Amino acid sequence: MNLNVRPLGNIGVEVLDVDLREPVGDDLKAALEALWLEYGVLAFRDQEMDVSHQIAFSSIFGELARHPLEVKLASDHPELFVLDTGSNPARDEVETSYWDGVPLIGRLPWHIDLHYTGRPNRGAVMRSVTAEEGGGNTGFCDLAMAYDALDAATQERIQGLEVTYVFEMQRSKWRFADLEGFEPGPKNPKKPSDVGFPDFPDSVYPVVVTHPVSGRKVLEVVEQFLDRFENAADFGLTGDEADALLQELLDHVRQPQFQYIHEWKPGDIVLWDNWRTAHCGTGTPIGTRRLLHRTTIVGDVALGRHLDA
Numbered sequence: 001m002n003l004n005v006r007p008l009g010n011i012g013v014e015v016l017d018v019d020l021r022e023p024v025g026d027d028l029k030a031a032l033e034a035l036w037l038e039y040g041v042l043a044f045r046d047q048e049m050d051v052s053h054q055i056a057f058s059s060i061f062g063e064l065a066r067h068p069l070e071v072k073l074a075s076d077h078p079e080l081f082v083l084d085t086g087s088n089p090a091r092d093e094v095e096t097s098y099w100d101g102v103p104l105i106g107r108l109p110w111h112i113d114l115h116y117t118g119r120p121n122r123g124a125v126m127r128s129v130t131a132e133e134g135g136g137n138t139g140f141c142d143l144a145m146a147y148d149a150l151d152a153a154t155q156e157r158i159q160g161l162e163v164t165y166v167f168e169m170q171r172s173k174w175r176f177a178d179l180e181g182f183e184p185g186p187k188n189p190k191k192p193s194d195v196g197f198p199d200f201p202d203s204v205y206p207v208v209v210t211h212p213v214s215g216r217k218v219l220e221v222v223e224q225f226l227d228r229f230e231n232a233a234d235f236g237l238t239g240d241e242a243d244a245l246l247q248e249l250l251d252h253v254r255q256p257q258f259q260y261i262h263e264w265k266p267g268d269i270v271l272w273d274n275w276r277t278a279h280c281g282t283g284t285p286i287g288t289r290r291l292l293h294r295t296t297i298v299g300d301v302a303l304g305r306h307l308d309a
């Protein structure tokens, strides 16, 4: 089966002429899986789905995960992760930080979901239920394309290096975070238990991960929680040299040619490959209503490991 698609931006495609409320037969499933694997990010517009449609659609890609941040799960559908801003000021305040003095709720830098577990989910489906204009975008970055775009000498140089991520709530402690204009909000969590998160040990990944399904090489470098090369000394790198190399890779990954920024409209669905792409949230202005429902597809392969394991 051939599906009609058109490019979303520099990465990803919009899939046209499908109604995701309908049961997905084998041919359509195979076609969607092939597109997901080829492009990493798929968007669908004007889908009048409800929660049960979303769960049924997401389940064709694999078992659904229950996210460790329990407080964000829908009580009647624990497989549903709810991103809700503009309906509960006290809850919004916890996620509000300041950027050049402007308060934004839920602004998040480039990250991979469940990265801190060593076993990121295979992918996720995000559905826009309510989305006021200007209510915050989600950016996607293709880390396989970023790897392919490295020069051969750099690809050779980084092969075998391992990169370590430290699970830490306070953005100011993320060693490679872009903190320009950033001020934490007074209610921002200091430790995981402040927001009902369990704690996690450091997680370590090959800096070049081989995608378990496509076999493509993925540059496993994202800003959130990024801390160090675990085995820099084995490669003869001093601490400063290792940091400079990580910064160079991060600057490379941040280039717009690897990105697509999704502006949410009601009825939008985005399916992404969490083994290949990173994403970010630009944050929601105070008083703006935005409700997104996410379903999370289990990662049945561990791409990384915990340091204490």
Ligand SMILES: [Fe+2]
Pocket: 111, 112, 113, 279
């Ligand atoms: Fe995320």
